[in-house]
Amino acid sequence: MSEISSTITQLGGRLAVDFANAPSYPGTPYHELSWEDLVVFLEASRIVSHERGERLLTLSQSDPQTAQGVLVRATRLRDALREVFGAMVRREKIAGEWIEPINEVLRITEGHDELVHEDGKWRLEFIAREGGLDWLFAAIARSAAEILMEGAASNIRICANPSCGLFFCDNSRTHRRRWCSMAVCGNRHKVATFARRRAS
Numbered sequence: 001m002s003e004i005s006s007t008i009t010q011l012g013g014r015l016a017v018d019f020a021n022a023p024s025y026p027g028t029p030y031h032e033l034s035w036e037d038l039v040v041f042l043e044a045s046r047i048v049s050h051e052r053g054e055r056l057l058t059l060s061q062s063d064p065q066t067a068q069g070v071l072v073r074a075t076r077l078r079d080a081l082r083e084v085f086g087a088m089v090r091r092e093k094i095a096g097e098w099i100e101p102i103n104e105v106l107r108i109t110e111g112h113d114e115l116v117h118e119d120g121k122w123r124l125e126f127i128a129r130e131g132g133l134d135w136l137f138a139a140i141a142r143s144a145a146e147i148l149m150e151g152a153a154s155n156i157r158i159c160a161n162p163s164c165g166l167f168f169c170d171n172s173r174t175h176r177r178r179w180c181s182m183a184v185c186g187n188r189h190k191v192a193t194f195a196r197r198r199a200s
């Protein structure tokens, strides 16, 4: 896992927000989610171990039908999250049809957490009761549910760069964070403002 991808996927501040952004490239709007993107995300957010991630990657070859099914459901969940968070940012009503993909995951993922030792650290890994792979989204759906319950207190925002579209939770003390990434969108804005000032 490269340093870059783990930083990028974590700029949302909350798991469900990071997933709504996935695959996140600050400053560029919408990207199709590929099987590889999905596995990279699951690994970067520590939902699966590196070892499990490697095994998942090969699934698109060994069992393309299963991989495709999981990817379709992942994309449906991600797009629903984007609708939900977009409505929260604009303080609009949240449609029931966007909640359904979240509830679907909450419904089917029964299991428990187990302590796993990896890279010298302890972390919790979700162990599903049933087979299938939808448990991969359990923590994401739970994170989304928490954000919905918090409502405005979750401080969910969208990047001020209109061509970006990434969401983030503004956990800053002053609640005045404007950019998904200061280094990308914030800087682009600064450069543009500077150029405008010089031109006039």
Ligand SMILES: [Zn+2]
Residues within 6 Å of the ligand: 026, 027, 159, 160, 161, 164, 165, 166, 179, 180, 181, 185
């Ligand atoms: Zn941005």
